[in-house]
Amino acid sequence: MRDNIEPDDVRLVGGGSRCAGGVEWYDQGEWRIVGADDWDQRDVAAVVCRQLGCGSTVSVLTGNTTRGKNIICSGSEPSLRDCYRMYDLLPGLTVICSDLLVQPDIFLTDPMGGVFRGHQGPEMFRGYNFTITCSTQPQYPGGSFLLTFTGSNRTQTQPAVNHSAAFLFPAADDSHQGNYRCVYDNYVFSHNFSSESELLSLTITGN
Template identity: 90%
Template structure:
């Protein structure tokens, strides 16, 4: 048990689960300390997450007793774990068998099985599933084939069947990468990649803050977890009660960082991928476009228009239409979040690859986003 004033993170939880031979951490929460007449111990520790026992962590100061405040409630996966991955949502899949851990063969594990494991760990959807992705392990191989439907809460709730092949060739121990959980968001910035940081914790969204010297590290983790690129700026605002977070800056998600529940300045973050990807499409009022084997083809002599558009996030901005055939660029201001580039009398000089680039000056910074490449072929005599 641990008092609330100390910053606690999932690295300590990982060590506790390992010491109890209970798989990987699933969640960590707090609750009233005195419920059944027992007291608790306030333990000041720093763990790397690789220790086999909480006693091997760096104990800061002397442990003490506490008779008020909160305790830490730890939930471990118990019978399945992800080993040798990066963060808490990836690794080699292992299942507990007779109090020892066994790797799972790739042939016995599919995407529906992976969805159950990712959900069990509180992670997002499976992103990668491959044999040998995180090594082979040193123990035995699980002797069953999983047959999950995808909606089970736990992997061991799934049906199993005997394996068709009793051998699992080297390189076939299944590795799984889940996407990061959707428990962090940025609000009030007009984009999923800008705004005040909030963390879904214990059934509600809570404001996230940080000490001034830690705000860049926390912002880096937020942008990484959201898939929003790198940090452009971070700002501390009004003091409020929520979750104070302290990160090293290299974590995959906020739940790997230390946290406490107290008063702190709220954190606003702007990430580099602020603007959504623009769309590019071709319109042909004269009917000169047809679908060819390599994509759209245009008859010579016909007019055509390439239109760039984006979602209505922010007003203003401009579109640049780049053309690789001649390395030329045309520019127009964004009107109603789009711009149309007219090409009269198509000829072979118009054949090539086009791309829309949307630029806008927002939050005192220049941002840019590129569309997919659009290839056009010109045909006819």
């Protein structure tokens, strides 16, 4: 017996991400394609993106030649099950949501052993070199990583190679203390998408 728990009764398939693809919903023991009238497509897409926790709608289109159950939403419903289901069949919807890219990871490494774990996060001895690496799960080829630093207005950008990028800092000093964040940017489905990592707070210590 399948548990009828949101958002497990809705999915986007064929888009390379859980937040993009053809809309399907689980009904009466099987996955069924979702269709909508032209005037109702964006409302249905808004509900799907919200239910999946995928942000807002970036794009919605009917490119699926397979026809699906007509769904009518106002756009404010928390899930598709709260929308109307009609008997007629319409071309299946393809939806792209704003939270397309998974959250990238950020981590710090040092070949000289100059970093240690402090109470507030990693601490680095002055004069030691260190590397901050940004990485993401393989979803789409290409893209780039922007490393932002709150201690100043400095930013660095590198292309994503094998879904990661390494930023080398030759000698730690007080100017490197602050919060770092990786921002992954990629151009997919004719739109620019970005996703931010958690903050990495670095403290510089020692003589």
